[in-house]
Amino acid sequence: xxxxxxxxxxxxxxxxxxxxxxxxxxxxxxxxxxxxxxxxxxxxxxxxxxxxxxxxxxxxxxxxxxxxxxxxxxxxxxxxxxxxxxxxxxxxxxxxxxxxxxxxxxxxxxxxxxxxxxxxxxxxxxxxxxxxxxxxxxxxxxxxxxxxxxxxxxxxxxxxxxxxxxxxxxxxxxxxxxxxxxxxxxxxxxxxxxxxxxxxxxxxxxxxxxxxxxxxxxxxxxxxxxxxxxxxxxxxxxxxxxxxxxxxxxxxxxxxxxxxxxxxxxxxxxxxxxxxxxxxxxxxxxxxxx
Amino acid sequence: xxxxxxxxxxxxxxxxxxxxxxxxxxxxxxxxxxxxxxxxxxxxxxxxxxxxxxxxxxxxxxxxxxxxxxxxxxxxxxxxxxxxxxxxxxxxxxxxxxxxxxxxxxxxxxxxxxxxxxxxxxxxxxxxxxxxxxxxxxxxxxxxxxxxxxxxxxxxxxxxxxxxxxxxxxxxxxxxxxxxxxxxxxxxxxxxxxxxxxxxxxxxxxxxxxxxxxxxxxxxxxxxxxxxxxxxxxxxxxxxxxxxxxxxxxxxxxxxxxxxxxxxxxxxxxxxxxxxxxxxxxxxxxxxxx
Numbered sequence: 001x002x003x004x005x006x007x008x009x010x011x012x013x014x015x016x017x018x019x020x021x022x023x024x025x026x027x028x029x030x031x032x033x034x035x036x037x038x039x040x041x042x043x044x045x046x047x048x049x050x051x052x053x054x055x056x057x058x059x060x061x062x063x064x065x066x067x068x069x070x071x072x073x074x075x076x077x078x079x080x081x082x083x084x085x086x087x088x089x090x091x092x093x094x095x096x097x098x099x100x101x102x103x104x105x106x107x108x109x110x111x112x113x114x115x116x117x118x119x120x121x122x123x124x125x126x127x128x129x130x131x132x133x134x135x136x137x138x139x140x141x142x143x144x145x146x147x148x149x150x151x152x153x154x155x156x157x158x159x160x161x162x163x164x165x166x167x168x169x170x171x172x173x174x175x176x177x178x179x180x181x182x183x184x185x186x187x188x189x190x191x192x193x194x195x196x197x198x199x200x201x202x203x204x205x206x207x208x209x210x211x212x213x214x215x216x217x218x219x220x221x222x223x224x225x226x227x228x229x230x231x232x233x234x235x236x237x238x239x240x241x242x243x244x245x246x247x248x249x250x251x252x253x254x255x256x257x258x259x260x261x262x263x264x265x266x267x268x269x270x271x272x273x274x275x276x277x278x279x280x281x282x283x284x285x286x287x288x289x290x
Numbered sequence: 291x292x293x294x295x296x297x298x299x300x301x302x303x304x305x306x307x308x309x310x311x312x313x314x315x316x317x318x319x320x321x322x323x324x325x326x327x328x329x330x331x332x333x334x335x336x337x338x339x340x341x342x343x344x345x346x347x348x349x350x351x352x353x354x355x356x357x358x359x360x361x362x363x364x365x366x367x368x369x370x371x372x373x374x375x376x377x378x379x380x381x382x383x384x385x386x387x388x389x390x391x392x393x394x395x396x397x398x399x400x401x402x403x404x405x406x407x408x409x410x411x412x413x414x415x416x417x418x419x420x421x422x423x424x425x426x427x428x429x430x431x432x433x434x435x436x437x438x439x440x441x442x443x444x445x446x447x448x449x450x451x452x453x454x455x456x457x458x459x460x461x462x463x464x465x466x467x468x469x470x471x472x473x474x475x476x477x478x479x480x481x482x483x484x485x486x487x488x489x490x491x492x493x494x495x496x497x498x499x500x501x502x503x504x505x506x507x508x509x510x511x512x513x514x515x516x517x518x519x520x521x522x523x524x525x526x527x528x529x530x531x532x533x534x535x536x537x538x539x540x541x542x543x544x545x546x547x548x549x550x551x552x553x554x555x556x557x558x559x560x561x562x563x564x565x566x567x568x569x570x571x572x573x574x575x576x577x578x579x580x
Contacts (some may be wrong), residue, residue: 011491023438023439023440024439024446025439025443025446025447025463026437026447026450027447027449027450028438028442028443028446028447028505032438037368046473062309079397079398079401082393082394082397084392084393084394084397085394085397102374103372104372104374104375105446105450106367106444107372107374107375107397108369108445108446111369111400111435111436111442112407112442112443113399114401114404115404115433115436115437115438115442116433116437116438118312118408119429119430119433119434119437120415122412122425122426122429122433123429125426125431125555126424126425126426132338133413133414134416135416135424135425135426135429136413136415136416136425137423137427138414139408139409139412139413139455140412143405143406143408143409144409146311146401146405147402147405147406147409148312148314148318148322148402148405148406149313149314149315152313152318152398152401152405153315153318153402155313155398156314156315156317156318156394156395156398157315157316157318159315159317159394159395160317160395163326173315205319213295219506233486235478279342
């Protein structure tokens, strides 16, 4: 197994263990469990772990943060898929959560996952107490990433920008928040848990921000070039939306993703060999549309 | 102005200031502002402040916690009112948020409010740093109150218990979570910010738990005896639901609320005169159906 396959297996096992111990009542249990164990690439969790390990922490100390990032991501996917939002049928190769369990329980499960993720971030950070960063510092990062100037803001503008003319600034606003923000928070959490200094956290955040944007652009490309079977989710859902592909074409979008990955790599160029998985991750993101 | 009118005015002013400074993008701004400033009784915020002041803190140090509790409450009301849940038309004398702004933005605003409340609790607690309680302790209280064994669990069971026979245990499960849990968290936050010791926090929690249940029961009574105009929200929505009124009748429910308020008062009987507003609050809850 490669480094990332091994770490992904750790994250999956951790999520499965969480799922087995959720004290939710009957109606809520199945949707929460389904959301926790639905198969995913775990990019955000891998990012938290790879950053933390690159900066001297250990994978087992990074698992709670990684799981929390995946829970927040899963929570946001549930909302994205709702009839009132993207009205998606399929997600991760399975019926979207509201199709399997009803809208009400899907929404409640989404909020429950977000909520539990906060508890996990805060508790885990307090337990490990890296000298330079408090649990409130960690929380702040995540709250900003998710909040009304983060993922949620990106989703709101995405849903309500369909009528706007194609506009690079709006697109950058949407994607830096919908995808970039949580990448940045995941990487920052990993760095803070490894007790990194301020300037290292800053470099890591630049790496993650550019990687997140590149990831979203390759997602846009795959929405056009991939099949539902390959991707495990509805494709062609972006037809009425602003995307980088519409702005620059498939080749232009690929090129843009490549440039962002270069910027990502430049931000961590001075980091030692332990950061090689971060370089590998960036290349994986660049190459996923090839 | 009475003590509670004064404190309510402080909370309202604090929420209005927050609303004026939300950095959310266009589509999300109006629903978030509407939710922040929609008129409410602010019982949860008042509880946090009254408890904190009773234990020696100052109102201005308790405002962030109070506002956070009101934001979490507002967040949960938005979800409760959705078509997939109670499908309510009116809330706090105004159109329910999804009727005014659409379901998608209502859901996103709800999550944004919850998210910001967490940031507020964590940041405020870290800034004030009461000696006995960490920001992670405060977060833990709130996460448990909201989460998959808290408010969200209560709502899920409430929505899916319509077909069950009338059953006191189920009803107590629902209400202790849907209403009681956030009352307990609000009171615990106030006590922790006042640096109360463990046994005092415990007594305050018993007070709040019983008060929350009493409050919910009086809500059930008002759903039957009040008008939409008086209450500012849909009435008669409980027809298909388990309620204490169905179980015990209007008079029986009133009596039960009275008994819970007595238990509330007993839990804080040994507290000094500074706790008089807590006693007053309990009596106000008891008397709201009279």
